[in-house]
Amino acid sequence: MHEKLVETIQSKVRFTPEELESVKHFFIPKKIRKRQYLLNAGDVAQYTYFVEKGLLRSYSVDDNGHEHVVQFAPEGWWTSDMCSFLTGDKAVYNIEAIEDTELLLLTKQAQDEMLEKLPKMEKYFRLLMQNAIISLQRRIVGTLSLSAEEKYKRMMALYPDILQRAPQQHIASFLGITPETLSRVRKQVSIGK
Amino acid sequence: MHEKLVETIQSKVRFTPEELESVKHFFIPKKIRKRQYLLNAGDVAQYTYFVEKGLLRSYSVDDNGHEHVVQFAPEGWWTSDMCSFLTGDKAVYNIEAIEDTELLLLTKQAQDEMLEKLPKMEKYFRLLMQNAIISLQRRIVGTLSLSAEEKYKRMMALYPDILQRAPQQHIASFLGITPETLSRVRKQVSIGK
DNA sequence: TATTTCTTTTGATCTAAATCAAGTTCTTTC
DNA sequence: GAAAGAACTTGATTTAGATCAAAAGAAATA
Numbered sequence: 001m002h003e004k005l006v007e008t009i010q011s012k013v014r015f016t017p018e019e020l021e022s023v024k025h026f027f028i029p030k031k032i033r034k035r036q037y038l039l040n041a042g043d044v045a046q047y048t049y050f051v052e053k054g055l056l057r058s059y060s061v062d063d064n065g066h067e068h069v070v071q072f073a074p075e076g077w078w079t080s081d082m083c084s085f086l087t088g089d090k091a092v093y094n095i096e097a098i099e100d101t102e103l104l105l106l107t108k109q110a111q112d113e114m115l116e117k118l119p120k121m122e123k124y125f126r127l128l129m130q131n132a133i134i135s136l137q138r139r140i141v142g143t144l145s146l147s148a149e150e151k152y153k154r155m156m157a158l159y160p161d162i163l164q165r166a167p168q169q170h171i172a173s174f175l176g177i178t179p180e181t182l183s184r185v186r187k188q189v190s191i192g193k
Numbered sequence: 194m195h196e197k198l199v200e201t202i203q204s205k206v207r208f209t210p211e212e213l214e215s216v217k218h219f220f221i222p223k224k225i226r227k228r229q230y231l232l233n234a235g236d237v238a239q240y241t242y243f244v245e246k247g248l249l250r251s252y253s254v255d256d257n258g259h260e261h262v263v264q265f266a267p268e269g270w271w272t273s274d275m276c277s278f279l280t281g282d283k284a285v286y287n288i289e290a291i292e293d294t295e296l297l298l299l300t301k302q303a304q305d306e307m308l309e310k311l312p313k314m315e316k317y318f319r320l321l322m323q324n325a326i327i328s329l330q331r332r333i334v335g336t337l338s339l340s341a342e343e344k345y346k347r348m349m350a351l352y353p354d355i356l357q358r359a360p361q362q363h364i365a366s367f368l369g370i371t372p373e374t375l376s377r378v379r380k381q382v383s384i385g386k
Numbered sequence: 387t388a389t390t391t392c393t394t395t396t397g398a399t400c401t402a403a404a405t406c407a408a409g410t411t412c413t414t415t416c
Numbered sequence: 417g418a419a420a421g422a423a424c425t426t427g428a429t430t431t432a433g434a435t436c437a438a439a440a441g442a443a444a445t446a
Contacts, residue, residue: 062338070330083327115316122315123308129322134276136329137263143336144369145255148433168394176337181433183395341403361424374403376425 001029004052004076005104013124023121026114027104032097039095045084047105051075054101055165058093059173069174072098072162078128098166143176151175152185194222197245197269198297206317216314219307220297225290232288238277240298244268247294248358251286252366262367265291265355271321291359336369344368345378 002024009015009023027050032038039045041060049056056073058081070093073079081091085108106114115121142154155163155175163171172182195217202208202216220243225231232238234253242249249266251274263286266272274284278301299307308314335347348356348368356364365375 060334060338062334064338066338068334068337070334082323082330086323119312119315122312122319126315126319126322129319129326130275130279133322133325133329136326136333137275140329140333140336141253141255141261141263143333144261145253145257145259167392169392178434179394180396180435184433187395360422362422371404372424373405373426377403380425 001052001102002027002104005050008076009121009124012127013120015120019118019120023114023118026110027106030103030105031101032103033100034097036097037094038097038103039081039091039093041092041094042090044088045081045091047107048078048080048082048085048111049073049095050104050106051077051079052102052104054103055098055162056095056101057098057166057170057174058095059170060093067173068176069170072159072166072170072174074162074165098170148175148177148181149185149188151177152182152189156189194245194295195220195297198243201269202314202317205320206313208311208313212311212313216307216311219303220299223296223298224294225296226293227290229290230287231290231296232274232284232286234285234287235283237281238274238284240300241271241273241275241278241304242266242288243297243299244270244272245295245297247296248291248355249288249294250291250359250363250367251288252363253285254287260366261369262363265352265359265363265367267355267358291363341368341370341374342378342381344370345375345382349382 005023005027006020009020015023028047038047038049038056039058051073053075055075056079057069058071058073058079059067059069061067071079079095081093081095083089084091084093115125142151146154152175155171166174168182168186169179172179175182177185198216198220199213202213208216221240231240231242231249232251244266246268248268249272250262251264251266251272252260252262254260264272272288274286274288276282277284277286308318335344339347345368348364359367361375361379362372365372368375370378
């Protein structure tokens with residue numbers, strides 16, 4: 001159940017087998033089915049979620065009722081409403097399972113205890129955050145500078161698996177275009193090949 | 194020269210005066226004048242920069258020659274091309290001073306030594322990164338969901354000082370609109386009041 | 387396996403913001 | 417402090433992508 005977690009930790013920090021074993025105890029395993037929600041906007045995020053298997057999406061809903069996908073989280077990724085999780089404020093993001101998903105849940109308290117007991121985890125999380133920032137910055141530049149077709153092609157290059165696994169409406173939302181435009185772009189791109 | 198740095202560290206982690214003092218030695222002070230560059234895309238980022246005073250902008254240039262402002266960094270903020278700094282790859286961002294600016298430079302080696310010697314700095318950087326992620330995610334949602342006018346109003350609410358200090362073309366670029374549109378929006382908003 | 391519901395495609399129309407093109411005003415700098 | 421160069425404003429025109437509408441295709445539910 002903790003294979004992916006152990007794998008991602010080992011790829012970033014040197015840990016003894018015993019340390020790795022002790023990490024596991026801070027997490028609560030959980031499985032949810034497709035279409036179920038981990039978090040609803042307005043509630044407080046009690047956990048950060050590590051995805052062992054499956055696929056999640058987190059999204060916000062704007063004043064016009066339009067959804068905006070902030071993140072897809074496939075196996076090996078973390079997700080939550082970070083602000084809500086850290087501050088206890090109401091969450092602004094909803095988190096839904098796109099596939100049946102196996103998770104490891106970490107409460108704020110468990111995380112604090114873990115960081116206390118295993119300070120090397122600080123480094124793991126810092127590196128994790130650094131990578132997140134790098135890709136968020138790239139996404140912003142992409143959003144600002146690319147056409148609908150270019151955005152789609154970039155997604156093909158960066159996340160081909162998510163393109164296969166997530167419904168097109170959610171991919172459109174992630175890219176910041178309408179499902180209609182995505183459909184037309186896909187047709188265009190498939191002809192072009 | 195290290196006032197702001199000490200202030201932001203103290204706001205996130207408990208340090209003794211001696212520890213705080215020892216932090217300072219890892220940084221190289223530097224002043225640059227308005228319009229000078231700290232980093233050019235294509236070079237390797239040798240430093241992360243902490244802004245003690247002044248204002249920077251980092252931006253990328255796309256294939257059509259359009260600039261896209263990724264970040265404004267006023268006093269108390271960090272900036273760099275994080276990817277280049279960490280991996281040694283070529284930078285994709287340019288960093289320019291919008292005002293005469295006082296900086297504290299940190300090399301990768303100095304950062305590693307500092308984290309080694311003062312592990313509590315891991316926490317400081319992790320918290321810093323967390324906040325960055327929260328605001329980058331919000332910016333993405335804003336970029337996807339708001340009209341030009343709404344983006345401008347949000348900037349008025351979030352960063353009123355930067356709106357005063359940075360030229361409009363750079364603000365337009367940060368918001369993902371053209372300078373012409375920003376000019377019209379500003380007129381609109383000023384009449385509306 | 388039928389039926390209902392959700393998702394994707396296709397077409398027609400509309401619109402916010404981009405682009406193009408002058409003017410105007412504000413900054414450098416010599 | 418005058419000239420040159422940026423930056424900003426204003427107007428006319430264009431356009432990528434949104435919106436609206438309806439049909440076709442999948443997938444969930446019974």
